Amino acid sequence: MFTLEMAPADGSGPLPFLPGQFNMLYAFGIGEAPISISGDPSRPERLVHTIRSVGAVTKALCRMKRGDLVGVRGPFGTHWPVEEAEGKDVVLVAGGLGLVPLRPALYALLARSKSYGNIALLYGTRTPQDVLYDRDLALWQKRPDFQLEVTVDAAGPDWRGHAGLVTKFIPRLRFDPRRSVAMVCGPEIMMRFTLWELLQRGLGPENIFLSMERNMKCGVGLCGHCQFGPFFVCKDGPVFPFERIKDWFEKQEV
Numbered sequence: 001m002f003t004l005e006m007a008p009a010d011g012s013g014p015l016p017f018l019p020g021q022f023n024m025l026y027a028f029g030i031g032e033a034p035i036s037i038s039g040d041p042s043r044p045e046r047l048v049h050t051i052r053s054v055g056a057v058t059k060a061l062c063r064m065k066r067g068d069l070v071g072v073r074g075p076f077g078t079h080w081p082v083e084e085a086e087g088k089d090v091v092l093v094a095g096g097l098g099l100v101p102l103r104p105a106l107y108a109l110l111a112r113s114k115s116y117g118n119i120a121l122l123y124g125t126r127t128p129q130d131v132l133y134d135r136d137l138a139l140w141q142k143r144p145d146f147q148l149e150v151t152v153d154a155a156g157p158d159w160r161g162h163a164g165l166v167t168k169f170i171p172r173l174r175f176d177p178r179r180s181v182a183m184v185c186g187p188e189i190m191m192r193f194t195l196w197e198l199l200q201r202g203l204g205p206e207n208i209f210l211s212m213e214r215n216m217k218c219g220v221g222l223c224g225h226c227q228f229g230p231f232f233v234c235k236d237g238p239v240f241p242f243e244r245i246k247d248w249f250e251k252q253e254v
Contacts (some may be wrong), residue, residue, distance in 0.1 A: 018079035019104035026071025027060035095186020124166030147216030
């Protein structure tokens, strides 16, 4: 895992984006890949992307040094309903790398926390070594206006936090389901069980939003790699209200 912070090579103006959107990053001579924006939307003079090195493009990006050039197309896609959630409780549930696209939403929410009710983040990873943004988490943990719960699937004796599947801790979150918005990102199996728990708590499917980041390739809905039922994730998503995709989300192998 690594984080790239970029600025325009020509010194041009800000690069605005909305929480939940992504860019297509191009490693010259190798190819491009869709990468979620993970920075603070109030600081559009910098583009920040947290990337896992797993393929040719991301490995090439990982080898970048200060001053190297990266091609950028974007931003693309739909966004988290940060403004629409004003006056409501907001619940964020992230699994593993799912914290990356949720991080800009957290920055935006916490910058204007008085405009919302309770704000809570439940974040789960496989091991303590997989926890992202530990400095951010340490700062957020101190805020009296924010509930943060971090859990891992497995840990050694030195771990002092929660252990167990992320869905196990949803009952601990403070929110009124009658006036709440939930934002969820992580592995699909984790999102399925999270959805069930949130629906059991009384949230309506129209108030639960998911980021469906699967197999995006072109970013503009032409190649078909990210087709999800009648939708193209890169163009119609990646953020969807569950109400819109529930008939397809519940089908296996779609």
